[in-house]
Amino acid sequence: MKTIVFGPPGTGKTHTLLEKVDEYLKTTNPDRIGYFAFTKKAANEAKERAMKKFNLGEDDLPYFRTLHSLAFKSLGLKKNQVMQKRHYEDLGRKEHLFLDYNDYDEEETGLFSTKSDYLRIINLAKLRNITVDEQYNLKEHNQDVEYSTLVHLSKRLVDYKKEYNLIDYNDMILNFIKEEKSPNFDVVFIDEAQDLSLMQWDMVKHITDKTVDSFIAGDDDQAVFRWAGADVDSFIAQKGKIIELKESRRVPRKIHELANSIIGRVNNRVEKSWNPKQHEGKLSSYDHFEDVNMSTGKWLVLTRTRSMLDPLEETLRDKGFYYENRFKKLYEKDIQIAATSWDYLIKGQMLDSKQIENISKYISAEKWNKDRLKSMVKNGLYSLDQLQNDYGLGTNEIWYEAFDQAGEKRITYIRRMKRNGEMLNQEPRIKLSTIHSAKGGEEDNVVLLTDLTYNTKKSYDKNQDDETRLFYVGATRTKEHLHIIRPKDDSKCYPMEEVL
Secondary structure (H helix, E strand, O other): OEEEEEOOOOOOHHHHHHHHHHHHHOOOOHHHEEEEOOOHHHHHHHHHHHHHHHOOOHHHOOOEEOHHHHHHHHOOOOHHHEOOHHHHHHHHHHHOOOOOOOOOOOOOOOOOOOOOHHHHHHHHHHHOOOOHHHHHHOOOOOOOOOHHHHHHHHHHHHHHHHHOOOEOHHHHHHHHHHOOOOOOOOEEEEOOHHHOEHHHHHHHHHHHOOOOEEEEEEOHHHOOOHHHOEOHHHHHOOOOEEEEOOEOOOOOHHHHHHHHHHHOOOOOOOOOOOEOOOOOOEEEEEOOHHHOOOOOOOEEEEEOOHHHHHHHHHHHHHHOOOEEEOOOOOOHHHHHHHHHHHHHHHOOOOEEHHHHHHHHOOOOOOOEOHHHHHHOOOOOEEOHHHHHHHOOEOOOOOHHHHOOOOOHHHHHHHHHHHHOOOOOOOOOOEEEEEHHHHOOOOEEEEEEEOEOOHHHHHHHHHOHHHHHHHHHHHHOOEEEEEEEEOOOOOOOEOOHHHOO
């Protein structure tokens, strides 16, 4: 029997699926249960819960994974058989085209991310089971695309994969279905089903046709990956027993009211009745990001595109707030740890060799004869006196004077954070992300910027439902207080006046 679980934001779709998993694990062999999530993180969380509750090992739950991971495993593939960034770049060089490719993300969603409209058109055509011609004629691309070049590249990509015996992530799904590689399951769970492509829906059908029970959970209102081939209509069209989740454990009343006014503007959707948590919440709006007081608490800052995050970083650095950008390495992390370790050291505490090695990177040879560090015992503990007397350390200055290799800008930022009392030995309390990457997350305070880029405004004008859903997803990450930044340019923004 097929069961469809509809759940608005914070109503516990995944929790509901995991409760069902718990029920089946009492009577079903673990390797007869398939749990497939849109992201690797979600699949692993489900696996860890089942392992803990039923005292199982990781190998006991082989089918808690993403759909692409299932195809990869079932086909017996190795990573070197799958198209990588270098392969697309190589093909681009041979064809005198810029074929950038951002690799399949670490979450293993299988989303194809590229700035090349040529590659995007070819990929979307495959995902949607239409021809390259048909996808080209949809005019969803933003740049000038020469039709003859597109057709040529499409053929060359096929030839290139054959020449080097490679497949891409879409080929994985197609081969999985063609070769009938689906394991036999007693029950299958599909989470975040609104984000599946038409090709993935074919795979799901292939799996569930052999299955006694299946549970498919999602929310069409949170379908935000159409640009990457997601087919929300397939989710809406699913037939079976319906479970409607109505009680949000996350969204307070004020944000719930705003969210309903936003999503009510979407044309193609399933009407739902859901209730906020019993808490009023707060809603504020500002003209400038700088006006938001982020001096305390945990925050999630959301924008439409990655590029819009960059100028926000400078503001946070100037104010001395501890943050991370989801798309950048936190370069200050090591030096923050080093500064904290140094403070402990000069106050009389002992450090291990790993802490000392990290500190030494930021102190020049003029202040430290580091050749002596080679004789340190890996698991040993060392005091300031030992480092000075036996290991060549020539300074006991405060960290920002001792660390003469750290760089002035980094030191200034860390000093500001320390003055603010930021806990540098913990995770950053402010996280910067795009709305797409934040889906599934939540935070007490959410800052939502409503500006759009030129290309995303064009996208909004073509298909308002997509961008409206995205705005809805951003707003509903909020547990307490939503801070909306009004647009700088009314011609390139969400239509705020209609909902605020």
